[in-house]
Amino acid sequence: MxxxxxxxxxxxxxxxxxxxxxxxxxxxxxxxxxxxxxxxGDTMRSLFAGLYKDVGLTQTYVSIGYWIDDVRESDYFTxxxxxxxxxxxxxxxxxxxxxxxxxxxxxxxxxxxKFEFSGVDYNYQQVxxxxxxxxxYLNEGDVKGRRGNAVMEAAGAERLFGTQNAVGxxxxxxxxxxxxxxxxxxxxxxxxxxxxxxxxGSGSDTGQAFIPWTLLTWPNDRFYQCHLFADESMTAAExxxxxxxxxxxxxxxxxxxxxxxxxxxxxxxxxxxxxIMGGLSAAVGGIAAISLLxxxxxxxxxxxxxxxxxxxxxxxxxALGATTRDVMIQFLxxxxxxxxxxxxxxxxxxxxxxVLGGFLLGLEVxxxxxxxVLAVTFSAAVGVFFGMYPASKxxxxxxxEALRYE
Amino acid sequence: MKRFGALKKRPEPWETDELxxxxxxxxxxxxxxxxxxxxxxxxxxxxxxxxxxxxxxxGSGKSTLMNILGCLDRPTSGHYYLDGADTGEMTAGELSAVxxxxxxxxxxxxxxxxxxxxxxxxxxxxxxxxRPKKERRERAMELLARVGLETRWSHMPNELSGGQRQRVAIxxxxxxxxxxxxxxxxxxxxxxxxxxxxxxxxSGLHDEGVTVVVVTHxxxxxxxxxxxxxxxDGEIISDETNPCPRRKxxxxxxx
Numbered sequence: 001m002x003x004x005x006x007x008x009x010x011x012x013x014x015x016x017x018x019x020x021x022x023x024x025x026x027x028x029x030x031x032x033x034x035x036x037x038x039x040x041g042d043t044m045r046s047l048f049a050g051l052y053k054d055v056g057l058t059q060t061y062v063s064i065g066y067w068i069d070d071v072r073e074s075d076y077f078t079x080x081x082x083x084x085x086x087x088x089x090x091x092x093x094x095x096x097x098x099x100x101x102x103x104x105x106x107x108x109x110x111x112x113x114k115f116e117f118s119g120v121d122y123n124y125q126q127v128x129x130x131x132x133x134x135x136x137y138l139n140e141g142d143v144k145g146r147r148g149n150a151v152m153e154a155a156g157a158e159r160l161f162g163t164q165n166a167v168g169x170x171x172x173x174x175x176x177x178x179x180x181x182x183x184x185x186x187x188x189x190x191x192x193x194x195x196x197x198x199x200x201g202s203g204s205d206t207g208q209a210f211i212p213w214t215l216l217t218w219p220n221d222r223f224y225q226c227h228l229f230a231d232e233s234m235t236a237a238e239x240x241x242x243x244x245x246x247x248x249x250x251x252x253x254x255x256x257x258x259x260x261x262x263x264x265x266x267x268x269x270x271x272x273x274x275x276i277m278g279g280l281s282a283a284v285g286g287i288a289a290i291s292l293l294x295x296x297x298x299x300x301x302x303x304x305x306x307x308x309x310x311x312x313x314x315x316x317x318x319a320l321g322a323t324t325r326d327v328m329i330q331f332l333x334x335x336x337x338x339x340x341x342x343x344x345x346x347x348x349x350x351x352x353x354x355v356l357g358g359f360l361l362g363l364e365v366x367x368x369x370x371x372x373v374l375a376v377t378f379s380a381a382v383g384v385f386f387g388m389y390p391a392s393k394x395x396x397x398x399x400x401e402a403l404r405y406e
Numbered sequence: 407m408k409r410f411g412a413l414k415k416r417p418e419p420w421e422t423d424e425l426x427x428x429x430x431x432x433x434x435x436x437x438x439x440x441x442x443x444x445x446x447x448x449x450x451x452x453x454x455x456x457x458x459x460x461x462x463x464x465g466s467g468k469s470t471l472m473n474i475l476g477c478l479d480r481p482t483s484g485h486y487y488l489d490g491a492d493t494g495e496m497t498a499g500e501l502s503a504v505x506x507x508x509x510x511x512x513x514x515x516x517x518x519x520x521x522x523x524x525x526x527x528x529x530x531x532x533x534x535x536x537r538p539k540k541e542r543r544e545r546a547m548e549l550l551a552r553v554g555l556e557t558r559w560s561h562m563p564n565e566l567s568g569g570q571r572q573r574v575a576i577x578x579x580x581x582x583x584x585x586x587x588x589x590x591x592x593x594x595x596x597x598x599x600x601x602x603x604x605x606x607x608x609s610g611l612h613d614e615g616v617t618v619v620v621v622t623h624x625x626x627x628x629x630x631x632x633x634x635x636x637x638x639d640g641e642i643i644s645d646e647t648n649p650c651p652r653r654k655x656x657x658x659x660x661x
Contacts, residue, residue: 313519316517316519321502321535323499324499
């Protein structure tokens with residue numbers, strides 16, 4: 001009987017193609033927008049998760065709190081202190097430097113190019129791999145000996161020296177007011193995904209280079225902050241414990257309260273961002289869901305018209321032995337199918353738009369199956385809910401009146 | 407088949423030859439302030455296998471009677487026994503089952519479901535009777551063959567002539583092999599030739615033992631039947647047998 005009802009429903013829907021389509025349109029738009037908004041949200045979240053993974057989820061900064069007014073000289077880190085921290089936490093720290101950073105003009109001959117110099121340790125390559133095109137990475141000797149060597153990004157090298165293979169070439173730049181000469185020992189290429197390119201912007205004409213972090217010690221051979229990557233193989237609980245112990249240890253050697261320290265972890269930031277984005281996409285999705293309500297009302301309206309139009313048919317069916325329930329189910333099936341068809345078309349359109357957009361932008365999009373299933377179920381439920389009143393109106397029709405209806 | 411249980415309340419309907427018995431049947435239409443008497447104290451018995459014409463002017467009560475006989479309406483008071491069961495005690499669902507199993511309707515305006523093939527129309531009562539699909543299809547084709555429309559099974563109602571539509575309607579009425587065929591002005595929308603064909607179909611059914619009740623206001627149509635009941639103002643004014651029913655082409659059997 002269910003099959004018969006579905007056949008009858010498709011029959012009735014086909015009999016009035018234009019009207020059925022217009023009725024579905026509300027649901028199509030509603031489901032389509034919910035699907036695309038939720039998928040865009042999920043895609044953004046996965047992109048950010050990927051971005052944080054690239055940046056390093058275990059990346060951590062420890063410094064004196066920015067809210068502290070009486071910053072003492074002892075609040076800065078010395079080389080020794082960093083070594084002690086490294087000793088205490090051992091393998092739990094995968095990498096450590098001061099995250100010192102310098103931006104200035106690099107000059108070579110007539111050329112002058114704006115550069116950003118990051119002070120890194122020789123094993124930075126292990127936590128933030130780059131592809132070396134020429135030469136070598138910074139080595140332990142460069143760092144310990146505070147040698148003026150640099151590993152330069154290919155595009156910057158091209159701009160400064162006119163060639164990517166700049167190994168052995170020298171340039172000068174100001175380091176804290178002193179003109180310092182650097183030798184290029186390696187050239188690397190940065191690999192970025194589409195989203196990173198989107199975020200960085202392709203118009204950037206600033207060059208990038210790594211130099212030994214031991215060169216960027218200011219003031220007085222001290223460092224403002226301690227920058228480290230925790231060992232990624234740790235579990236979330238172990239990581240948590242590590243952050244806590246690190247905070248207490250730094251507080252102890254700095255003679256500060258743990259609350260006075262500012263500890264930034266990428267994990268925490270990512271979780272915050274993720275929950276903000278999740279909330280945002282849920283909120284916008286919820287607003288889009290209101291259009292589903294409108295679509296449902298449209299279905300109810302058309303079903304009411306259809307019931308009135310088919311009063312005589314209802315009378316005939318009742319005379320032939322259809323029960324109230326038979327008629328009710330027939331019209332409910334019709335509105336549920338109408339609505340579910342709208343839902344499926346909406347998913348195809350909404351999901352299709354997201355996939356197409358992702359394809360054009362070169363991004364990998366996320367359309368969760370659970371969202372799709374939920375959307376179809378919800379649209380069918382909308383159909384049943386809004387079909388209820390017209391169907392019961394049809395079912396209650398008096399067969400004599402209905403048969404007389406012209 | 408639990409839902410048909412109520413039909414078998416009286417133990418021996420198949421032992422009597424009564425198909426319909428009306429006892430003191432009264433129908434009053436309540437139009438707010440005005441109460442209209444549709445039927446006054448009708449007592450009537452129709453036996454199995456009878457071919458009956460119910461005649462009368464419009465407003466005479468014959469349509470009211472038809473609605474009650476068809477279980478589409480309930481009497482205000484009195485009893486209507488169909489096939490031995492008191493329809494007054496039935497629930498709406500049981501009445502639906504009675505309409506489905508016990509009664510085959512033929513209407514003046516054919517009342518086929520629009521945009522639905524002849525075959526599907528004939529299948530419909532069997533669909534509501536929950537009969538298996540294959541059986542439905544086969545029986546529907548048989549019935550269409552019987553009314554001479556087996557080649558038109560896929561036609562929509564609007565692709566058929568009036569006479570053909572009424573033949574489809576008769577095939578549909580026969581679908582569940584009901585003991586009673588109720589025809590309400592079956593020839594009202596047909597020309598003479600088609601009318602005679604339809605009445606001949608009914609005569610043939612009568613020959614096979616089906617009980618047929620035809621409501622009409624035309625004497626020529628009533629002449630096909632074996633018993634003519636006349637109504638006026640909600641009352642039976644005459645009830646007489648027709649000793650020599652007409653057959654198509656003027657061949658009269660017994661005269």
